[in-house]
Amino acid sequence: MDTKTATEPGLDPADVFTKAFEYTRVNDLRQAGLFPFFQPLGAQFGNEVDIEGERKLMVCSNDYLGLSQDRRVQQAGIPALEEFGTSCTGSRFLNGTLSLHEELEHDLAEFLHHDSALTFSTGFLGSLSVLSALVGRREVMYFDRENHASLYDGARLSWGELRKFRHGDLDHLEFMLKRDADKNVGKLIVTDGVFSMSGELADLPGIIELARKYGARVLVDDAHATGVMGPGGRGTPEHYGVEDEVDLIIGTFSKAFASVGGFLAGPVDVVDWVKYMARPFMFTAALPPAQVASTKKSLEILATEPEHRERLWKRVAMFREGLSGLGFDTMDSAGPITPVLIGEVDDAIAFWKQIWDRGIFALPTAPPAVPPNECLIRMAVNASHTREEIDRVLSAFADVGRNMGMIS
Numbered sequence: 304m305d306t307k308t309a310t311e312p313g314l315d316p317a318d319v320f321t322k323a324f325e326y327t328r329v330n331d332l333r334q335a336g337l338f339p340f341f342q343p344l345g346a347q348f349g350n351e352v353d354i355e356g357e358r359k360l361m362v363c364s365n366d367y368l369g370l371s372q373d374r375r376v377q378q379a380g381i382p383a384l385e386e387f388g389t390s391c392t393g394s395r396f397l398n399g400t401l402s403l404h405e406e407l408e409h410d411l412a413e414f415l416h417h418d419s420a421l422t423f424s425t426g427f428l429g430s431l432s433v434l435s436a437l438v439g440r441r442e443v444m445y446f447d448r449e450n451h452a453s454l455y456d457g458a459r460l461s462w463g464e465l466r467k468f469r470h471g472d473l474d475h476l477e478f479m480l481k482r483d484a485d486k487n488v489g490k491l492i493v494t495d496g497v498f499s500m501s502g503e504l505a506d507l508p509g510i511i512e513l514a515r516k517y518g519a520r521v522l523v524d525d526a527h528a529t530g531v532m533g534p535g536g537r538g539t540p541e542h543y544g545v546e547d548e549v550d551l552i553i554g555t556f557s558k559a560f561a562s563v564g565g566f567l568a569g570p571v572d573v574v575d576w577v578k579y580m581a582r583p584f585m586f587t588a589a590l591p592p593a594q595v596a597s598t599k600k601s602l603e604i605l606a607t608e609p610e611h612r613e614r615l616w617k618r619v620a621m622f623r624e625g626l627s628g629l630g631f632d633t634m635d636s637a638g639p640i641t642p643v644l645i646g647e648v649d650d651a652i653a654f655w656k657q658i659w660d661r662g663i664f665a666l667p668t669a670p671p672a673v674p675p676n677e678c679l680i681r682m683a684v685n686a687s688h689t690r691e692e693i694d695r696v697l698s699a700f701a702d703v704g705r706n707m708g709m710i711s
């Protein structure tokens with residue numbers, strides 16, 4: 304079949320490639336110097352990154368505790384690499400379960416105060432695995448509308464029914480649960496603990512109350528909270544004091560743990576069910592040894608050194624107060640993410656371009672990650688940002704906000 308470009312006439316509507324040939328949005332933005340994404344990062348110097356010879360101050364990484372630069376986490380991977388090799392070259396089911404995986408799962412279950420834990424090659428695969436294995440035909444999932452994309456894809460892989468309630472609206476959730484009250488089927492309420500774009504927290508106590516009232520189970524995706532929220536870093540359940548009442552937690556190692564991978568924590572039988580039934584767990588290669596060892600070290604650090612969290616929350620408060628003081632809308636963010644609400648996608652891109660030119664690496668969000676007209680600049684300061692670095696970001700925002708008439 305001929306390869307054509309978008310400018311060539313006569314594209315065949317029956318060719319699956321046609322939509323790609325016709326798609327010009329990214330190239331148009333790139334040519335105008337307005338494409339924010341896929342920036343190739345070079346070396347990292349503290350919180351600065353090299354991009355094609357220029358240094359930018361990174362303020363949107365999910366490395367909340369700054370552990371990606373911690374020598375202990377870096378060094379932990381090396382002996383594992385040497386002892387176990389570069390890859391597991393197989394599924395956990397077959398040749399891919401290492402003693403290291405089991406040690407990490409043991410430590411994690413203990414840390415999260417759950418009976419059992421299972422790790423996945425990414426958090427995304429964890430969402431796919433848990434929902435597809437657990438929610439059967441005619442069973443129902445109740446989703447906060449702003450749940451993470453991985454949960455939506457997990458729901459699509461499952462055989463169950465999906466009901467979406469308005470973001471944070473527990474009256475709407477109750478309305479749905481009440482409507483299903485006489486259906487004698489399994490029910491699972493699924494919510495992000497910290498919403499990944501706005502940084503808002505789910506109302507877990509309210510959700511748990513409804514779950515008990517209507518006989519549903521609760522699953523929390525705490526990707527942005529494990530390690531950082533709660534005095535011990537055990538996430539939003541600890542933050543709210545409801546650890547015993549959340550049935551299942553899923554999360555990621557790609558944020559506070561400064562590694563890669565995902566996890567599930569919950570009752571032994573349920574975790575085992577997912578382990579033996581989930582295709583996105585079974586038919587993929589296991590987490591590589593070096594990542595598992597680094598994750599184990601991060602877990603040890605975040606479980607025993609609360610000072611990283613204390614520093615993080617001081618920085619977050621400083622940053623958020625600075626932005627609100629300038630007149631920006633940081634929404635109801637209460638987790639480690641700090642958004643600045645911009646509005647239309649073109650304005651978010653224009654805002655991004657101006658802070659980028661001032662040496663700040665923070666990116667805009669666009670639908671489907673956020674609702675239309677609610678585009679943001681999504682940021683996260685971490686435990687290792689200095690006051691001077693935070694002031695640099697605030698000063699760039701003040702400048703650009705005034706240029707764009709957003710603040711006075």
Ligand SMILES: Cc1ncc(COP(=O)(O)O)c(C=O)c1O
Pocket residue numbers: 425426427428430451453495499524526527554555556557563564565
């Ligand atoms: C809420 C939430 N869940 C799951 C994931 C997926 O995590 P991972 O990067 O480990 O695939 C993310 C990552 O962005 C997330 O924000």
